[in-house]
Amino acid sequence: NDFIVMTNPEDISKLYRELSLFPSLTRADVGPVITSQYGGKYSNIYTEWSQRDLERNENVKFCRQYIVFHDDKSVVYSGPSGNCTEIKGELLSKDSPSGDMKAVVRESIIKGEDKQFLEIWSKNIKVKSINLTALKKHGKVYEDDQFGCLVWSHSETHLLYVAERKRLKAESFFQSCSLADEEEGVKMGKEEETTKGEQFVFYEDWGETLVSKSSPVLCVLDIEGSNVSVLEGVPDNISPGQAFWAPSDTGVVFVGWWHEPFRLGLKYSPNRRSSLFYVDLTGGQCEQLSSGSSAVCSPKLSPDQCRIIYLECAVYGPHQQCSRLCMYDWYTKRTSVVVDVVKRPREDGFAGIYSSSLSPLCWSADSQRILVSCPQGSRKVTTPRHLSEIIKSPGGSWSLLTIERNLMVVSWSSPNCPPSLVMVGFLPLGGSREEVDWVVLEDSQTQPDIDWQILNFTPPPEQDNSQYPGLDFDALLLKPKDVKEGVKLPLIVTPHGGPHSVIVADWLLSSSVLCRMGFAILLVNYRGSIGYGQDSISSLPGNVGTQDVKDVQFAVESVLRGGAFDEQKVAVAGGSHGGFVACHLIGQYPEFYKACVARNPVINLASMIGSTDIPDWCMVEAGYNYSTDCLPDPAVWEQMLNKSPIKHVKTPVLLTLGEDDKRVPPKQGIEYYRALKALQVPVRLLWYPGNNHSLSKVDAESDGFMNIALWMTQHLSL
Numbered sequence: 001n002d003f004i005v006m007t008n009p010e011d012i013s014k015l016y017r018e019l020s021l022f023p024s025l026t027r028a029d030v031g032p033v034i035t036s037q038y039g040g041k042y043s044n045i046y047t048e049w050s051q052r053d054l055e056r057n058e059n060v061k062f063c064r065q066y067i068v069f070h071d072d073k074s075v076v077y078s079g080p081s082g083n084c085t086e087i088k089g090e091l092l093s094k095d096s097p098s099g100d101m102k103a104v105v106r107e108s109i110i111k112g113e114d115k116q117f118l119e120i121w122s123k124n125i126k127v128k129s130i131n132l133t134a135l136k137k138h139g140k141v142y143e144d145d146q147f148g149c150l151v152w153s154h155s156e157t158h159l160l161y162v163a164e165r166k167r168l169k170a171e172s173f174f175q176s177c178s179l180a181d182e183e184e185g186v187k188m189g190k191e192e193e194t195t196k197g198e199q200f201v202f203y204e205d206w207g208e209t210l211v212s213k214s215s216p217v218l219c220v221l222d223i224e225g226s227n228v229s230v231l232e233g234v235p236d237n238i239s240p241g242q243a244f245w246a247p248s249d250t251g252v253v254f255v256g257w258w259h260e261p262f263r264l265g266l267k268y269s270p271n272r273r274s275s276l277f278y279v280d281l282t283g284g285q286c287e288q289l290s291s292g293s294s295a296v297c298s299p300k301l302s303p304d305q306c307r308i309i310y311l312e313c314a315v316y317g318p319h320q321q322c323s324r325l326c327m328y329d330w331y332t333k334r335t336s337v338v339v340d341v342v343k344r345p346r347e348d349g350f351a352g353i354y355s356s357s358l359s360p361l362c363w364s365a366d367s368q369r370i371l372v373s374c375p376q377g378s379r380k381v382t383t384p385r386h387l388s389e390i391i392k393s394p395g396g397s398w399s400l401l402t403i404e405r406n407l408m409v410v411s412w413s414s415p416n417c418p419p420s421l422v423m424v425g426f427l428p429l430g431g432s433r434e435e436v437d438w439v440v441l442e443d444s445q446t447q448p449d450i451d452w453q454i455l456n457f458t459p460p461p462e463q464d465n466s467q468y469p470g471l472d473f474d475a476l477l478l479k480p481k482d483v484k485e486g487v488k489l490p491l492i493v494t495p496h497g498g499p500h501s502v503i504v505a506d507w508l509l510s511s512s513v514l515c516r517m518g519f520a521i522l523l524v525n526y527r528g529s530i531g532y533g534q535d536s537i538s539s540l541p542g543n544v545g546t547q548d549v550k551d552v553q554f555a556v557e558s559v560l561r562g563g564a565f566d567e568q569k570v571a572v573a574g575g576s577h578g579g580f581v582a583c584h585l586i587g588q589y590p591e592f593y594k595a596c597v598a599r600n601p602v603i604n605l606a607s608m609i610g611s612t613d614i615p616d617w618c619m620v621e622a623g624y625n626y627s628t629d630c631l632p633d634p635a636v637w638e639q640m641l642n643k644s645p646i647k648h649v650k651t652p653v654l655l656t657l658g659e660d661d662k663r664v665p666p667k668q669g670i671e672y673y674r675a676l677k678a679l680q681v682p683v684r685l686l687w688y689p690g691n692n693h694s695l696s697k698v699d700a701e702s703d704g705f706m707n708i709a710l711w712m713t714q715h716l717s718l
């Protein structure tokens, strides 16, 4: 076995640096159709990208434009127009529907203080710059993809956005206003209203990644008068977001999340009670457009402004579920289900919709079809409304960035191809069987040294789920290419988090670097993952720590039987619920795994329920129903403890924890660290300040990767 795994830290960091250069596509907008002086028609395509900058220790955002000549049915010529430009300080931006203007919400530090501005650009002039901070009509503008939006009215005279509700300045009962403050107030012509005794009042927030987001309000800028107003009429017990202008700009449609009796984390949790609402601009009346007993998100108005499509799922239960695609008819006020929940994958392969956000534009030009990108097993595909028309795609993952007048912009990537392949193509007419003629705008660099495949597994009869029998699952296997015969590779097993999420055949930075170092990586989509039908999802709650763990072990042992891997050099790594599975694996199969890495792992469900932003998750995954008024019950706690991985362990563990994680508080990892120390098991703990659940800040991610790689090489004795 003369195969050498890369172990030198200098070489590993060089490789990481090289592969981390590939940017990812975050957005694409198609501009209006322009007719050139020679009669040819073209549109500009604006794209935004994100790239890690290891030197500056930040993710940089940049844009690049392309020009696409077409005849409304096919692309005639396309190419980039100009080079990339870095984007700084822009929180939100949006071109007006005609393409004549652009709105930007910008953050700028002035004299050491954060200020927010709303800018209007026309041609090459910034025609307005409104200091939103000085106006004091509201708090900070929401730039997140849960609530945030920046939307032009159809008339292009108003802009709609979401911001934190204004809070009165809180003062102590014992503090008198300083002379300087008073003078400043008098100079500005407005003395700020203050309130006493409210300084330390607790404000609930919406949890992980949405801390400091508590009470959003809908705001409208009247561009002509530079006047900002906060919309009235939204009920007080509702947090509004994902808003857009109703047909003819008569009012605003939005998703409202109930925040009573208290807020629960929203990130990765589209199962929160919410509804579609309409607030009328003249009377301020608010109307509920969808049932109040489900969870809805991502409403999109059709180009003919007659219908709204949105996603719907059940409240509570598994956090990610198979969604229903619903349609609300603006004029008949009737709602229909366009695509229902799919329990088992159908004959044609369609397994249901698993998404909590549709693309910003997803309608065909005739307002008859919808395009959705979502996982179907280990692949991510884009499907039009008629299911038989699933666009046949090569392996890998397709993401729809936008569709405008039937011109689709997609990004494609696979485990050996970074996601810079931007393609455009026209959606064939409804009913036609024509294939899409894709044109590549930005090519990508395939990694010839990485081989990958999708493996399918049928659990053995004794591990079948009696309530949901006959469920299969699959896994992605990445291997270094062209390994000599007889060479046995070290194997890193990776269960995903969630548990109701999935690893699709996408570009995965850390897996590709580990693969180039000489490891094989097995990423297992155990039963309970999304993309395989609702039954698969429903089969896991109550069985966490057993079904997921056994599926992963079954996949690993099946792969090892193939003889291509070194049974003495198997390690496991996972984050969050994936960390829970990893820690269970080393507890349940003590001699099998030689090293373990866990990022923000769930260690003890019983102790986590009181500190996570999603206590319902602990109840549901332990097999119980959740209600907001449920009080601690010793029998439930006993079950939660029994299902947790804090057991006898011999395997060395590397823990990577985010100080600001609201989802799986780092105390979970500390609990495990202490147990391992007491057992005298080698453990190393990395503590990342300023990081939350994902540990995705550039320095935490790159430092975490290096430590993981070196932990593996050390404990697999490479």
Ligand SMILES: CSCC[C@H](NC=O)C(=O)N[C@@H](CO)C(=O)O
Pocket (backbone or CB within 6 Å): 267, 268, 319, 496, 497, 498, 499, 501, 575, 576, 577, 578, 602, 612, 614, 617, 618, 663, 664, 693, 694
């Ligand atoms: C109470 S923590 C639940 C686990 C967590 N689920 C949702 O946030 C999790 O596993 N997260 C995954 C992403 O889905 C992760 O990899 O962080």
